Amino acid sequence: MKSANHDSSPPSSRSSRRGFLKQSALAGSGLLLLAAGRSKADDAPAPAGGSDGAVPTNATLKTIHGLRTIHGNFLDKPIPEAALQTILQASVRAANASNMQSYSIVVVKDRKTMGDICGYRGGCMLLYCVDFNRLEASAELMGYPYFPDNMTAFVTASVNAGLAVQTAAIAARSMGIDYLITNGIHRGDMERVWKILDLPAKHCFPLIAMVLGYPTEEPSHQKGRLSGPGMIHYEKYHRLTTSEVEDIVRQYDDPERHLALDEDWKAKGYKHYLDWYFKDWLGDSKPTDQETQMLRLLKRSGFVEPQKA
Ligand SMILES: Cc1cc2nc3c(=O)[nH]c(=O)nc-3n(C[C@H](O)[C@H](O)[C@H](O)COP(=O)(O)O)c2cc1C
Numbered sequence: 001m002k003s004a005n006h007d008s009s010p011p012s013s014r015s016s017r018r019g020f021l022k023q024s025a026l027a028g029s030g031l032l033l034l035a036a037g038r039s040k041a042d043d044a045p046a047p048a049g050g051s052d053g054a055v056p057t058n059a060t061l062k063t064i065h066g067l068r069t070i071h072g073n074f075l076d077k078p079i080p081e082a083a084l085q086t087i088l089q090a091s092v093r094a095a096n097a098s099n100m101q102s103y104s105i106v107v108v109k110d111r112k113t114m115g116d117i118c119g120y121r122g123g124c125m126l127l128y129c130v131d132f133n134r135l136e137a138s139a140e141l142m143g144y145p146y147f148p149d150n151m152t153a154f155v156t157a158s159v160n161a162g163l164a165v166q167t168a169a170i171a172a173r174s175m176g177i178d179y180l181i182t183n184g185i186h187r188g189d190m191e192r193v194w195k196i197l198d199l200p201a202k203h204c205f206p207l208i209a210m211v212l213g214y215p216t217e218e219p220s221h222q223k224g225r226l227s228g229p230g231m232i233h234y235e236k237y238h239r240l241t242t243s244e245v246e247d248i249v250r251q252y253d254d255p256e257r258h259l260a261l262d263e264d265w266k267a268k269g270y271k272h273y274l275d276w277y278f279k280d281w282l283g284d285s286k287p288t289d290q291e292t293q294m295l296r297l298l299k300r301s302g303f304v305e306p307q308k309a
Contacts (some may be wrong), residue, residue: 074213092173122213
């Protein structure tokens with residue numbers, strides 16, 4: 001079975017293609033502006049407001065609609081400490097179940113360590129972990145039994161951490177700091193993350209990393225998004241018709257929509273972008289090895305296969 005997540009295949013295949021993408025999809029295609037310049041996304045008008053229910057223009061929405069990932073490494077330039085603290089304090093403002101913040105954030109400033117952990121280097125890296133150790137310590141101190149050994153705890157904490165990382169992205173961009181959210185931590189030998197950062201084996205699971213920094217080159221455009229049928233459902237789940245699926249395939253093919261990861265897919269002989277995606281991008285991934293490792297570590301962390309009733 002192929003992985004549904006394009007960013008989760010092994011580093012060997014990924015890194016070469018990331019390199020390729022960086023060169024051909026960005027530089028080779030002339031899609032990058034100089035670092036000194038502002039991105040077109042920055043200059044793009046915010047969505048129009050109005051009484052028709054369209055998105056109103058305000059600073060928050062402008063930041064959200066201007067969000068974009070910087071792929072690859074960032075300049076070797078640290079994030080000012082005050083800005084980092086502002087991002088962290090914004091990040092923990094995210095909604096979270098029972099206000100128990102069942103995650104923790106490991107801040108890494110050493111560039112080599114960042115590379116070893118997630119495959120990318122920037123001004124700073126934030127590693128978001130599902131983490132119940134703080135709660136466990138509190139329960140122990142108070143003399144209460146506490147066993148977060150279940151999938152519900154893991155899923156809930158993952159939602160908490162996901163909201164926190166996106167909140168950090170919004171905060172960073174609002175201050176002119178760029179980001180890359182990456183699951184590079186799950187590529188290769190995942191145990192390295194525990195070893196390098198001395199993470200607890202139990203009830204702590206590295207979920208997602210965010211590299212913060214200043215780009216070496218500015219992207220010339222913002223990636224588009226699907227937002228129609230199949231993406232957003234109203235009142236009830238809508239099963240796509242064949243013509244709606246064909247329309248989705250067309251949307252991916254439309255260069256103006258910028259939905260493609262590799263904008264050179266046509267030059268490589270593919271009829272549709274999704275041909276490239278399913279054959280080339282996912283084609284050589286070996287999810288089985290990664291899945292086995294992921295499951296083993298999830299079991300070790302205690303979230304799968306409950307140990308206490
Ligand atoms: C869970 C997750 C993992 C990702 N992993 C990577 C990654 O390893 N490398 C990378 O260059 N981008 C990664 N991205 C960024 C996505 O490729 C990017 O968000 C997507 O292409 C849309 O582009 P945009 O964020 O610029 O709108 C990841 C994003 C998410 C949410």
